[in-house]
Structure formats: structure tokens, C-alpha cells
Amino acid sequence: xxxxxxxxxxxxxxxxxxxxxxxxxxxxxxxxxxxxxxxxxxxxxxxxxxxxxxxxxxxxxxxxxxxxxxxxxxxxxxxxxxxxxxxxxxxxxxxxxxxxxxxxxxxxxxxxxxxxxxxxxxxxxxxxxxxxxxxxxxxxxxxxxxxxxxxxxxxxxxxxxxxxxxxxxxxxxxxxxxxxxxxxxxxxxxxxxxxxxxxxxxxxxxxxxxxxxxxxxxxxxxxxxxxxxxxxxxxxxxxxxxxxxxxxxxxxxxxxxxxxxxxxxxxxxxxxxxxxxxxxxxxxxxxxxxx
Numbered sequence: 001x002x003x004x005x006x007x008x009x010x011x012x013x014x015x016x017x018x019x020x021x022x023x024x025x026x027x028x029x030x031x032x033x034x035x036x037x038x039x040x041x042x043x044x045x046x047x048x049x050x051x052x053x054x055x056x057x058x059x060x061x062x063x064x065x066x067x068x069x070x071x072x073x074x075x076x077x078x079x080x081x082x083x084x085x086x087x088x089x090x091x092x093x094x095x096x097x098x099x100x101x102x103x104x105x106x107x108x109x110x111x112x113x114x115x116x117x118x119x120x121x122x123x124x125x126x127x128x129x130x131x132x133x134x135x136x137x138x139x140x141x142x143x144x145x146x147x148x149x150x151x152x153x154x155x156x157x158x159x160x161x162x163x164x165x166x167x168x169x170x171x172x173x174x175x176x177x178x179x180x181x182x183x184x185x186x187x188x189x190x191x192x193x194x195x196x197x198x199x200x201x202x203x204x205x206x207x208x209x210x211x212x213x214x215x216x217x218x219x220x221x222x223x224x225x226x227x228x229x230x231x232x233x234x235x236x237x238x239x240x241x242x243x244x245x246x247x248x249x250x251x252x253x254x255x256x257x258x259x260x261x262x263x264x265x266x267x268x269x270x271x272x273x274x275x276x277x278x279x280x281x282x283x284x285x286x287x288x289x290x291x
Contacts, residue, residue: 012067013047013163021068032069036076039149043070043156046176048164062130064162064176074180077153082184084144089187090194095208096183102256105207106265109214112203113249117214118262119221122253123228124243128209129182130174132189133236134158137175140188157181183208189235196231197224207256221246 011017021028035041046064053059066074089097094105134155141154157179162169175182186208193211197204202224203214213228215221225246229239247253252261259266 010047010049010065012044012065012070014044014067016068018068028069029072032072033076036073036153037149039152041073041153041156043073043160045161045163045168046171046178048162048169049178061177063178064171065178066160066180070157070160071180073153074157077150077157078181078184080150081141081145081188085184085188085191088144089191090198090204090206092203092205093187093191093194093207095206095210096187102207105205106256106258106260109205109212109255109260110265112205112214113260113262116216117203118249119215119218120247120249120253121213121215121221121224121228122243122245122247122255123211123213123225124240125209125232126238126240127174128237129177129186131237132174132186134173136235137185137189140192141185154181154185192235193228193231197228200227202227210256212253212255218246218248 032041044067046066049063049065050060051063053061086097092105092108094100094102094108137158138151138155142151145151158175159171161171162176175185190206190209190211194204194206197213202220205212205214213221213224215224225244232238249260250262252259254260257267
């Protein structure tokens with residue numbers, strides 16, 4: 001099976017598990033690949049589930065869980081398009097890319113701080129995965145991919161709909177968290193932001209939709225806030241006013257589960273508690289449940 005099997009993701013609305021799909025693996029894969037090649041493949045609507053936004057929080061974020069055959073279809077598509085876009089991705093983009101991780105993002109960030117970029121624009125895109133305009137995703141992919149079959153597949157993934165409380169609801173915006181291809185599509189979309197900020201003289205470090213912009217003066221940080229706000233608005237997105245702020249490294253800020261100050265780096269208490277909770281509740285020692 002493809003590498004996503006290690007995540008042991010929850011079943012989709014058809015309730016077919018990976019184990020059940022594997023009982024007739026060769027025939028199931030052959031049937032799916034035939035549909036993908038001749039264009040007859042139709043995704044099954046996603047299953048909506050809600051999980052806490054953070055350890056101990058009462059707020060929830062929605063996930064869209066695909067069925068097993070749809071996860072495989074998404075992974076096949078992801079493997080086809082990812083190498084093409086990897087060649088153009090910004091060097092300071094670290095999320096969901098081969099050979100890159102959050103620790104490298106933090107190390108990159110610290111390196112810039114040591115070079116004198118001590119003012120931090122800590123930015124948060126409001127409901128990013130739920131609000132990416134479909135036309136932006138499709139246009140971004142089509143700029144590099146001419147294969148109509150692949151473009152049609154991505155269109156189908158985006159508009160497959162979601163089952164919530166027994167009701168089929170259309171998906172007209174966003175790419176669901178929980179979808180195998182969603183991180184790739186998010187990187188393709190936000191790559192525009194990465195290069196725009198660099199072209200305007202700013203330092204950006206990004207992990208998926210979590211990013212910071214570093215400057216040497218507060219005035220530059222304030223200008224960066226205006227610039228990134230206007231650029232995201234052109235993309236059909238907006239910053240969260242409650243979660244976006246400018247700070248100096250001496251005051252500290254949070255990034256990817258770490259609290260960073262001029263005195264050093266510590267793991268956020270909530271991140272540590274969340275990790276311990278996952279370890280204690282994991283069905284298999286050493287493995288974490290993650291969608």
C-alpha cells in the first residue's frame with residue numbers, strides 16, 4: 001500500500017477500512033487505476049469530523065475524511081504533481097515537503113534572528129484550509145500542469161462534497177484538512193505569498209499556513225503587515241486580526257509549538273501536554289494518531 005497507510009486514518013463514509021480494502025488489493029487497485037486513466041473516476045463525498053484545535057481547547061476544527069480509494073487517488077495525483085512544483089517552491093517553505101520539517105523551519109528562523117532580524121510579524125490566516133478559493137488552486141496548478149486529466153481530478157477532489165450529520169453539503173471553497181493532497185495544494189497556493197514577500201524585500205519563514213515575517217525595524221514590520229494583508233486579500237484570504245501581531249524577539253512569540261525569545265527556545269506547555277496525551281492514548285506504543 002502507499003505510504004499513508006502508516007497513519008491508520010479513519011474510514012470514510014463507506015466505512016471501508018484499509019485492512020478491508022487490502023483483502024482484495026490487486027483487483028481494487030487495478031479497478032481504481034483504470035478509472036483514473038480513462039477519466040471515469042468519481043470521488044466519494046468526505047466524512048466530516050471535528051477535532052479540538054488544541055490541547056484542552058473547546059474550539060474545534062473540521063476535518064474531511066476521504067474513503068480509502070479516494071486517499072489512494074489523491075496520493076497518486078500528489079506524487080505526479082509534487083516533483084514539478086518542488087522545483088519552484090521557496091527555500092524558506094518547510095511544511096509537508098520531502099526532507100524538510102518543523103525543526104528546520106525553527107532553525108532557519110533563529111538564523112535570521114541572529115543576523116539582526118529581530119522584529120517578528122506573527123501572522124495567522126483566518127480559516128485557511130476552509131477558505132482557499134478553488135479558482136486560485138486550479139489556476140496555480142494549471143500554470144505548471146497541462147494534463148487535462150490531472151486538472152479534472154483536482155477539480156473533482158475539491159468539489160466532492162462532505163457528509164455532515166447525514167446531509168450532503170457542497171464544497172465550493174477550500175481544500176479539506178484530512179485530505180492527502182491538501183498539504184500539497186496549500187503549498188502550491190501559498191508559494192505565491194512566499195515569492196511576493198521576497199520580491200518586496202521581506203524575510204518569510206513558512207510551514208504550511210503557519211508563517212512569520214522578519215524585519216530589522218518595527219517600521220518595516222508594520223509595512224510588511226500592510227503588504228501581506230493586501231496580497232492575501234487579492235488571493236481571497238484574510239489575516240486573523242486576533243491572532244496576528246508584531247513583536248520584538250525579546251518579548252517572545254510562538255511558532256510551531258515552540259516559544260522563542262532572545263533568551264532561547266522552549267516547548268510550549270500546551271504542546272508538551274498534547275504530546276504526552278497522545279503517547280498515553282496511542283493504541284500502539286510509539287505511534288501517534290494523526291489525520
